[in-house]
Amino acid sequence: MDQKIIYDFDPVISRAGTFAEKYDARKSFFGKDDVEPFWVADMDLPTPAFLVDRLHERVNHAMFGYTEQYEELFQSIIWWMMDQHNVAVDPAWISLSPSVVTSISFAIQTYTEIGDTVALLSPVYGPFFTCTTQNKRRVSDCPLQVVEGQFQIDYAALEKQLADPSVKLMLLCNPHNPGGRVWSQEELQRLAVLCNENQVALFSDEIHCDIVYPPSIHQSMLNINGARHNSIMAHSIGKTFNCSGLQASFTIIPDESLRNSFRKTAEEAHAGDVNLLGKTALTHAFSPEGAEYKRQLTAYLHENTQQVCKLLQKLDKVKVMQPEATFLVWSDFRKFGPWQEVFNTLIHTANVALSGGRFFGPAGEGWFRINCGHPRSKLIPAVERIVSTLAE
Ligand SMILES: Cc1ncc(COP(=O)(O)O)c(C=O)c1O
The missing domain is CATH 3.40.640.10 (Type I PLP-dependent aspartate aminotransferase-like (Major domain))
Structure with a gap:
C-alpha cells in the first residue's frame, strides 16, 4: 500500500452524456437540461485510481x-x-x-x-x-x-x-x-x-x-x-x-x-x-488502500458540509441541520413559501436542482436536501446562488 497517495477532490469532471441520472435525467426531472444538479445521492468525485486499476x-x-x-x-x-x-x-x-x-x-x-x-x-x-x-x-x-x-x-x-x-x-x-x-x-x-x-x-x-x-x-x-x-x-x-x-x-x-x-x-x-x-x-x-481513500474523502466532505451550512445560516429564515454523517445537508426552506415555488425558483433563478423534501415522506415537505459530494469550486458558488436567490 502506498501511504503517500494524496487524493485531489477538486478537479471538475463532466458526467453529462454518461447516462448519469443526476445529469442526463435533468430535462425530464427539472424541465431544464443545464441546471446544476445537487440532488440524487451519488458524488461528482472520482472512485480512487487504485480501484479503477483493478x-x-x-x-x-x-x-x-x-x-x-x-x-x-x-x-x-x-x-x-x-x-x-x-x-x-x-x-x-x-x-x-x-x-x-x-x-x-x-x-x-x-x-x-x-x-x-x-x-x-x-x-x-x-x-x-x-x-x-x-x-x-x-x-x-x-x-x-x-x-x-x-x-x-x-x-x-x-x-x-x-x-x-x-x-x-x-x-x-x-x-x-x-x-x-x-x-x-x-x-x-x-x-x-x-x-x-x-x-x-x-x-x-x-x-x-x-x-x-x-x-x-x-x-x-x-x-x-x-x-x-x-x-x-x-x-x-x-x-x-x-x-x-x-x-x-x-x-x-x-x-x-x-x-x-x-x-x-x-x-x-x-x-x-x-x-x-x-x-x-x-x-x-x-x-487498507480503500480505508486511506475514505479517510481523505471524509475530511473533504466534512469541510464541504461545514462550508455549506455556514453559507445557509446567513439566511435567518433557514433552519439547517449540520450533518454528523453523510455528504448531505438537510435544510428547512418553509419560510420562503410553498415548496413547489421554492423548488422552481431555485431551478430557474439559482440554476440549482435539489432534492425536494417530499421524497422523504410528508414530514419532509418544505425541506430540501443538498448533495455536497461535489468539487468545492462547483458546490460553493451554487450554494451562494441559493442564498442570494432566497435572500431576494
Ligand atoms: C439510506 C439509503 N439506503 C439505500 C440507498 C440506495 O442504495 P442502493 O443503491 O444500494 O439500493 C440510498 C441511496 O441514496 C440511501 O440513502
Whole structure:
C-alpha cells in the first residue's frame, strides 16, 4: 500500500452524456437540461485510481462469464467491518445483494405478510415508503422531532406504534438520510429493546456508515446489546466509493433463522448475488488502500458540509441541520413559501436542482436536501446562488 497517495477532490469532471441520472435525467426531472444538479445521492468525485486499476485489469481479461462467490470477497467485508466499525462478522452471516433497496424489499417480503405494517422514522430515504407500499404493506410512520437543530426519536410515540401487533418490521436508516444523524449507542439500545419487546424485526440500513464526521462514531446495530438476534444489517460500497452503478451490496444477519428465511426470498427471486465488476470493486475497495481513500474523502466532505451550512445560516429564515454523517445537508426552506415555488425558483433563478423534501415522506415537505459530494469550486458558488436567490 502506498501511504503517500494524496487524493485531489477538486478537479471538475463532466458526467453529462454518461447516462448519469443526476445529469442526463435533468430535462425530464427539472424541465431544464443545464441546471446544476445537487440532488440524487451519488458524488461528482472520482472512485480512487487504485480501484479503477483493478477494474481495468479485470475488464482486460475479456471474459465476463458466471462468477462464484469467492472467499476473498467475504474476507474483504469481514476486514472492513472490523477495521472500520469494530464489528466481528462470521462469513456465514453475509449474503450478497445487488443493492440495499433490493434487500429492503426482500426483508419486507420475508418478515411481513401482505396487509402487515412496517414502522419507520420519517423524513427518511423515499424507498423505505415505496418498497413497503409496493409490496402491499402499510406504513406506520413515527416522525422524527427536531430538537436543537437535530433529529430525535419520539420514543413514547414509537412505543405505541410498535405495540400494534400488525407491525412486524422496522426500517432504520443508520446513520440517517436525510438528517445526517449518527444515532448514539443509547438511542439504538432503546430502539432494540422496543423492537425485541414487540417481536418486531429491525432492518438497519447502514449504507452511509463510512462517511462520519468526528467526534461522532457510527454504531452498528450489530454491536448493540441484545440486537443481534433480531437485526438485519445492510451495507454497500455505493456511497463511500461512488460505485452505486456497480451494484455491490450485502447484508449481515447473525441469527440463523432470520438469515435462512431472508435467503429463501432472495433465492426465489434469483437475486442473491453481485455482478462480476461489482464483486471486483467490493473485494478491493474494502482494503487498507480503500480505508486511506475514505479517510481523505471524509475530511473533504466534512469541510464541504461545514462550508455549506455556514453559507445557509446567513439566511435567518433557514433552519439547517449540520450533518454528523453523510455528504448531505438537510435544510428547512418553509419560510420562503410553498415548496413547489421554492423548488422552481431555485431551478430557474439559482440554476440549482435539489432534492425536494417530499421524497422523504410528508414530514419532509418544505425541506430540501443538498448533495455536497461535489468539487468545492462547483458546490460553493451554487450554494451562494441559493442564498442570494432566497435572500431576494
Ligand atoms: C439510506 C439509503 N439506503 C439505500 C440507498 C440506495 O442504495 P442502493 O443503491 O444500494 O439500493 C440510498 C441511496 O441514496 C440511501 O440513502
